[in-house]
Amino acid sequence: MNRAAVKRSRLRAGLNAPDPVVAVGAHDAMSARLIDSYAFDAVWVSGFGVSTMAHALPDLNLVTMTEALAAAVRIDAATELPVVADCDNGFGGLNNVVRTIREYERAGIAGVCIEDNLFPKRNSLLAGTVKRELLAPLEQARRIDAAKAAQETEEFVLIARIESLIAGHGVDDACARADAYVSAGADAILIHSKDKTLQEIEGFLAGWQGLGSVPLVAVPTLFPSFSADELRAKGFNMVIFANQPMRAAVRAMEETLETLAKARKLEAAEGQIAGLEHIFELVKTRQAIEAEDAEYTRPAEGGSASRA
Ligand code: SPV
Ligand code: MG
DSSP states (O other): HHHHHHHHHHHHHHHSSSSEEEEEESSSSHHHHHHHHHHHHHHEEOHHIIIIIIHOOHHHHHHHHHHHHHHHHHHHHHHOEEEEEEOOTTTTSSSHHHHHHHHHHHHOOOOEEOBBBSSOOOOOOOSSSOOOBOOOOOHHHHHHHHHHHOOOOSEEEEEEETTTTTTOHHHHHHHHHEEEEEEEHOEEEEEOOOOOOHHHHHHHHHHOOTTTSSSSOOOOGGGTTOOOHHHHHOOOOOSOSSHHHHHHHHHHHHHHHHHHHHHHGGGGGGGSSOOOOHHHHTHHHHHHHHHHOOOOOOOOTTSOOOOO
16 A cells, blocks of 8 residues: 555544544644654644745635645655645635645545635634625535545545534534535535534534434634543544644744843743754754765675665
8 A cells, every 4th residue: 555545544444433533733844743743643734724834824715725735745744644634615616626636635645624615715713703605505515526526546535614603504504514515425524613612513413414424523723621532422533633733833933032032142042942953853864864975885796785
């Protein structure tokens, strides 16, 4: 099995396992490498994270498909964990969704998530009254159907994300969309919510007749008091900690910059920052130099090369 197939079957196995798949959001290759060092199961390529950290842009569909794909490819290269890429609404109309599937699948990504926000989408976590428009359920189902028809491997995973609760359309709309998206071939359903009491989600879990037919995914950013295991007990198979590394990085950079701005001397921030050796080690700098400097002896006829 090639690397992509291994990651895809790992993701599929995880989605059908008794324990939850815990995915953490990466915004770049190094955040993915760090996530890989801890006991997590998958990496989420956060659209919010990539927009914010790689482009200093708001999460409003301003990052193009090719930019998002390039970020996902760098992230995937930096981790052995399966990668699920946030593909927003597929970056446009039906043919954009289809092209997105083809490009991500051919690039070796394990799975993607496509949401039903109309282009240009607006980040789901924004507080206050934000005008939000969703695609009609049948139109989104049509796109999911086209996306599944376009994929070339059995294992590639398409998660269909429902924004009904975020957009204020309620539980019945969410249930109808879940039915439509599963019928269209979605491999999993992500039901998004901002309700910290979990009442909305509980309503969906109680009301959706199709519960259990496909794996269910949660993004508990705004209901952070529920653990991955608690969400598993409620019926979720995958839990995404979507933006914590990004927010940790911003906080750490701000604190260090504040220290340096006050002290105007590097020593003041020494205790706040990673040591140089740690950075060299994270990207295997010494191994790369050793490989570059290794001596090479031309192999004897029929023998193998020797590297010192
Ligand atoms: C992301 O991480 O980009 C997500 C999750 O889509 S959320 O920001 O909650 O919409
Ligand atoms: Mg997103």
